[in-house]
Amino acid sequence: MTTPTKGKTETVRRLILATLPEATGDNPPIFGAGAPLDSLGLVNFLADLEYRLTEELGREIVLASDRAMSQGRSPFRDVASLTDYIVELLAE
Amino acid sequence: MKTPRVIFITGTSRGLGLGLAEHFLAQGDIVAGCSRAPATLTHERYSHCSLDVSDEPAVVAAVRAAVRQHGHIDALINNAGIATMNHALLSTAAAAQQIFATNFHGTFLFCREVAKTMVRRKSGRIVNFATVATPLRLEGESLYAASKAAVESFTQVLARELGPAGVTVNAVGPTPVPTDLVKNVPRAKMDALLARQAIQRFGTISDVINVVEFFLAPQSEFITGQVIYLGGVSG
Numbered sequence: 001m002t003t004p005t006k007g008k009t010e011t012v013r014r015l016i017l018a019t020l021p022e023a024t025g026d027n028p029p030i031f032g033a034g035a036p037l038d039s040l041g042l043v044n045f046l047a048d049l050e051y052r053l054t055e056e057l058g059r060e061i062v063l064a065s066d067r068a069m070s071q072g073r074s075p076f077r078d079v080a081s082l083t084d085y086i087v088e089l090l091a092e
Numbered sequence: 093m094k095t096p097r098v099i100f101i102t103g104t105s106r107g108l109g110l111g112l113a114e115h116f117l118a119q120g121d122i123v124a125g126c127s128r129a130p131a132t133l134t135h136e137r138y139s140h141c142s143l144d145v146s147d148e149p150a151v152v153a154a155v156r157a158a159v160r161q162h163g164h165i166d167a168l169i170n171n172a173g174i175a176t177m178n179h180a181l182l183s184t185a186a187a188a189q190q191i192f193a194t195n196f197h198g199t200f201l202f203c204r205e206v207a208k209t210m211v212r213r214k215s216g217r218i219v220n221f222a223t224v225a226t227p228l229r230l231e232g233e234s235l236y237a238a239s240k241a242a243v244e245s246f247t248q249v250l251a252r253e254l255g256p257a258g259v260t261v262n263a264v265g266p267t268p269v270p271t272d273l274v275k276n277v278p279r280a281k282m283d284a285l286l287a288r289q290a291i292q293r294f295g296t297i298s299d300v301i302n303v304v305e306f307f308l309a310p311q312s313e314f315i316t317g318q319v320i321y322l323g324g325v326s327g
Contacts, residue, residue: 040256047208051159060152 008057008090013083015056019049023079031076042076053086061089096137097121097308098162100155102145102202103172105129107271108221111297112169112304113138124158124165127172145172145198155205167217167308168206170199170243177277180234188235195239196246203250203261211257218254219307220247222265224325228288232281240265244319251317260313264303265321267295290324 017023022036029035031042046063054060068075068085075085099116103109104125113123113133122137131140139161143150158165174194176187199220210216222244225237244263251261267289268274268282286292303320306312319327 043208044211044257047212050208051212054156060149060156062148062152 005087009083009087011056012053012086012090013079015052016049016079016082016086019045019052020079021045027078027080029078030082032074035077046076057090059090061086063089065089094120097166098124098158098164099167099169099308100124100126100158100165100202100206101169101171102126102198104140105132108266108269108297108300109169109171112171112301115297115301122162124154124162126154144194145202146193148201151198151201152205155202155209159209164213165206165209165216167219168202169304170202170218170220172198173221173240175233175236175274177232177281178235179232183235191235191239192242195236196242199243200246203246207250207254207257207259210259211254214258216254216259217308217312218247218250218259218261219304220244220261220263222247222263222319222321224265224267224285224289224321224323226265227321227325227327228285230285247319248317255316258313260307260316262307262316263319264300264307265319265325265327266300267321267323267325269295269297269300286323288325293323295322 020028020030031037037045050061050063073081075081099121101109101113101123104113105127109125109127110132113125116123117135117137124139125131125133126141126143126145128142128144130142141154143154145151172194174191176183176191203218207216207218220243223237223240225233226241226244230237247261247263254261268285274282286294299322303322307315321327
């Protein structure tokens with residue numbers, strides 16, 4: 001049986017992968033050394049992802065929050081980190 | 093027949109914002125507006141949100157609602173603003189916070205949220221509101237001029253950040269226009285201000301509309317990061 005949290009995690013991961021160009025492997029990198037996106041690419045990606053999250057989950061969240069920017073390890077570095085971060089935001 | 097543009101205008105309950113909204117509706121465009129006060133305009137192509145432009149969740153919700161309703165936003169006009177007229181040494185910290193919250197933070201939040209939708213479409217126009225009080229260094233308007241100087245800098249940097257995404261960002265700097273914003277300014281003070289303009293008269297809503305339409309024109313796609321002051325005031 002799928003728990004509500006697990007179901008939400010899977011949905012978020014699916015939306016991230018659908019938004020991220022050229023995603024390969026279990027935990028594709030997003031932004032940073034060796035990752036596919038440059039700064040403008042990250043802006044486009046986050047804008048697209050916010051839109052998809054609003055459409056699919058009906059939640060209006062802002063991904064570039066103070067919390068994201070102040071974390072020692074960026075939640076935008078890879079798909080797993082971003083999934084965890086968004087699930088946390090959705091739980092608030 | 094031209095395709096209606098979808099235009100988001102802040103501060104549409106009165107003054108310049110109301111005049112801009114009426115102008116674009118008369119052109120056949122679709123206007124989404126907002127103000128702290130309830131709507132003062134009723135039109136089949138006009139929708140309104142009552143909000144404080146410095147309230148982040150409210151701005152996010154208003155922009156996304158407009159995109160849901162119309163599919164996209166062609167242009168953002170950041171008109172909402174407040175002014176205070178006081179000597180810097182007589183100004184309160186609360187006044188400084190309030191004026192920066194509305195004039196700068198409000199402009200920033202709307203630019204950020206609307207630009208997200210524009211970069212997805214690789215197209216869009218943003219027009220912010222500056223003022224001649226900034227280049228004229230008007231005594232008694234230090235907080236207002238400083239908040240608008242922040243808007244100018246933000247406009248110029250944002251233009252560079254959004255240029256590669258096909259979005260232009262410019263600002264219009266009106267002279268005093270006889271609206272509620274300047275109604276409490278003493279006449280002698282206003283005359284002294286007008287005397288510093290190359291063309292010494294009050295501005296009109298049409299003067300402002302002219303510059304905004306210039307920035308929105310399809311032929312202006314190569315114009316960004318510019319601040320145009322009215323009345324012959326130089327930056």
